[in-house]
Amino acid sequence: MTKPPKLSTLSSATRDLLFPPRCVGCDHLLPPFVKRTTVFCPLCHAAWDTAVTEAAADATSAAERGLIYLVHYRTGREDGAPERLIYHIKHRGDPRTFAFVAEGLAPRLQEAAATLPTRKPEGSDQPLLFTYPPRRRSAVNRDGFDQAERLAKAMAKACDGQFAPLIKRTHRRTAEQKTLNADERAANAASSYILSPHAAEAVRDRSVVVCDDLCTTGVTLNRCAELLVSAGARSVILCTVAQTEERKR
Numbered sequence: 001m002t003k004p005p006k007l008s009t010l011s012s013a014t015r016d017l018l019f020p021p022r023c024v025g026c027d028h029l030l031p032p033f034v035k036r037t038t039v040f041c042p043l044c045h046a047a048w049d050t051a052v053t054e055a056a057a058d059a060t061s062a063a064e065r066g067l068i069y070l071v072h073y074r075t076g077r078e079d080g081a082p083e084r085l086i087y088h089i090k091h092r093g094d095p096r097t098f099a100f101v102a103e104g105l106a107p108r109l110q111e112a113a114a115t116l117p118t119r120k121p122e123g124s125d126q127p128l129l130f131t132y133p134p135r136r137r138s139a140v141n142r143d144g145f146d147q148a149e150r151l152a153k154a155m156a157k158a159c160d161g162q163f164a165p166l167i168k169r170t171h172r173r174t175a176e177q178k179t180l181n182a183d184e185r186a187a188n189a190a191s192s193y194i195l196s197p198h199a200a201e202a203v204r205d206r207s208v209v210v211c212d213d214l215c216t217t218g219v220t221l222n223r224c225a226e227l228l229v230s231a232g233a234r235s236v237i238l239c240t241v242a243q244t245e246e247r248k249r
C-alpha cells in the first residue's frame with residue numbers, strides 16, 4: 001500500500017506550482033535546475049558568496065571569555081542581492097530564506113563553538129541552545145512573524161541544537177531602536193529585555209547561541225549575552241546574518 005504524501009511536501013509542491021520560486025535578489029524565476037535549497041539565481045548567488053567570503057576573512061575567531069560574535073556578512077552601501085535577502089527575511093517570512101541562511105551559517109557556527117575555551121571534552125557536551133531577542137509586539141503584528149525567532153529555530157534545526165525562548169521583552173512601552181542614538185539605544189535595550197521564567201534553569205552550564213537577522217550597534221545582543229551569562233550560561237555565541245554600519249546622525 002502506498003503511503004499518502006506528506007502534507008509538508010504536498011504544500012510546498014503546490015506552492016511552487018502556484019507561485020514558482022523566484023530569486024530573492026532579482027525576482028527572476030529560478031531556473032529549474034537550481035538547487036532546491038537556494039533562494040538565489042546563479043548570478044545573485046555569486047554576489048552572496050562574495051559577500052560571505054569577505055566577511056569570513058574579516059572575522060576574528062577569538063573567543064574571549066566565552067563570548068563569540070559571528071556575522072555572516074557585512075552590508076554594503078549599495079542595494080545588492082544580499083541586502084534583498086535580508087529584506088525578505090525581515091518582511092516576507094519565506095521559510096526557504098531562513099533555511100538558506102541557517103545552512104550557510106551552521107558550519108561556521110559549529111567551527112566557532114569548537115573554539116570555546118570552556119567546552120568540555122568531546123562527547124560530554126549537551127547540544128547548543130538557540131534563542132533570540134523578541135521583536136516588539138507591534139512589529140510582529142505588522143509582519144505576522146518574528147524573524148529572529150524563525151532564524152533561531154532554523155539554526156537549531158541546521159545545527160542539531162535545541163530551540164528555547166529564553167528572553168522576554170518587558171511590557172513597558174519602548175521606542176524602536178532605530179529611532180534612537182547610541183546611548184539611548186544602550187539604555188533602552190538594557191531595560192527592554194529580561195530572562196524568561198525558567199531560563200536560569202535551562203541555561204546553567206550550557207552554550208547558548210543568540211540569533212538575530214541584523215546587528216547595528218550590538219547593544220541588544222550584548223544585553224542578551226549579559227542576561228544569559230548572569231543566569232549561568234557557560235558561553236554565549238551572538239550570531240547575526242548581517243552587520244550594518246552605524247547610522248551617522
Ligand SMILES: [Zn+2]
Pocket residue numbers: 023024025026027028040041042043044045
Ligand atoms: Zn537573482
